[in-house]
Amino acid sequence: MGNFTVTIRKKARYVDPTRCNSCGECAKVCPVVKPDEYQMGLSSRKAIYIPFPQAVPCSYILNMDDCLGNNPIACGKCAEVCEKECINYDDQDELVTREVGAVIVAIGLDVYDPTEMDEYGYTRFENVITSMEFERLICAGGPTGGHFVRPSDRKRPKRIGFIQCVGSRNPEIGRPYCSNICCMNTIKDSLLLADHYPDIECTVFYQDIRAFGKSFEDMFQRSKEAGTRYIRGLPGDITEDPQTRNLTLTVENTTTGALQRHEFDMVILSVGVVPPRDRDKLSSLLTLSKTSDGFFMETHPKLKPVDAPTRGVYFAGFCEAPKDIKDSVCQAGAAASRAGALLNARQIKVEAVTSVINASACKKCGLCAAVCPYGAIKWQKGEVAVVIEAACAGCGSCGATCKFGAITMRHFTDAQYFAQIRAILADKPQEKVFAFACNWCSYAGGDMAGISRMQYPATNRLVRTMCSARVSEEMVLEAFRCGAPVVLVSGCHYADCHYINANRQTVKRVQRLWDRLEKLGIRPERLQLEWISAAEGLKFAKVMRQMEELRQTVTMEEIEHTMQALAPKPKREKKEQEPVEVEA
């Protein structure tokens, strides 16, 4: 923990930043013209350029992918005019190694490319632009110097339509999440336009306006008072008049139910955000996991929102989830504080509940290392697995997976669990609903049901595990062996799992158990799986009622058959081989 060796690649600039005074003579003579990425391709740059006006250090860089060539030198004009002689074509990338105690991941975001949404005609119609391109056009430092013009004829548009949720809240294109920032960005843009050009008419097409932050609602009201029309409904189609290059939107106004057509000089697509494309490499380097949306997953959404599952790694900003500047700044501050606390700690407390591997019993299969969500088990083919105790969080997934009994969970051993199971089911097992409940959610859900005085049958008997992934197949089978009519395995919801994603192992294990029970002629329905959060007391009570109803369908014959089918088979004694006499 807190012991990283980081290798950083410093890319070659080909211009010495300590000598360059940004005179710009090099860019004047450079013959290469390329689209300027910072200006969203709305203007051009040279092969030698300052990436953006606020760049630090404020010196030129030479993009060798765009340059006409330095080996052999095909042009060399920039070096000829540079009085300071700060251009060095032989510059090389530099690798810097640092020992660090904490890593803050803040790799930002990418913007959704709406080209695939053909109905909006982005790239087909010149006057359909994205909100990012709009930002450049309205910016004083942008390609038009802040004079807002439409791309087709460089005239100022009078009627502008904004379309919300382009690339957000759309499961059909695999982006079901809200991008968080687009509503307020459009409201800000409409106010900006109303301020700069009072005669411009703005219309916003939306599904829902999400103005939930401090002063956001006030800003939304000001936008409406400034004359911006808000129409509930997203356009299904955009067509262009080839003469005027004006755009007609067809939309169902879901407030009135009427199909409407609206003509605009320009349409702005309020594009959503997507997880950074290069996150996968970092993800494998730091053992980070991702949510189904592709953003990095924190250790816990409520209790450890800036901590990565790998200890000593923290998140800030968009890479963890879409958020606005204020939230990003808050998270960055929190991440810095968490990192500072780690770096200044003289002693670090680790979980008392950790795995211990018995080296003599380990069969070197490596299954434990494969299921550990923290990467806390070191294993190489042919070698005994070793637990890194500082990294182990104690979910018990490895202990439940090991088929050779080589892993012991401190304080939650197999022997303790089997003793609990046998004790609970020692007397009248047929009258009991047997349940495994995870410490953090399901067990707390039971508490919630209790303190809320919710009524449910008193037949249930709970065994607490730290994680549902700690419940091994053998533990479930032992409950059935002891006469349990029904067994429930319950844990946290996917997003709430306190051990990153350990409860996915629970799902796999229960799937295997259903197959196994069916093969043995045991009704697989007698084993149930539920995700119950700490706040879901109502669900806990409902599940317990359902389990009791299910229990009442199980006959004594079924229970006896189950106990027989699962009874341990007597081991065959190996026949001793008679010694063979060998003639000398």
Added chain:
Amino acid sequence: MATRETFKCMMCGHVYQESVEPGEDKERSCPKCRSNSIRHLKAAGADAGKDG
């Protein structure tokens, strides 16, 4: 490439089909009774789209 897979709710017995993306990590619940006891049926023996 998403594939249509068959699932069975072990609580109410409802059998249904759903698109599954390769490598997707999604919490499943029965569209009928909301139970999480969802069994992923293998191709053989699955009677798609019918209540079991």
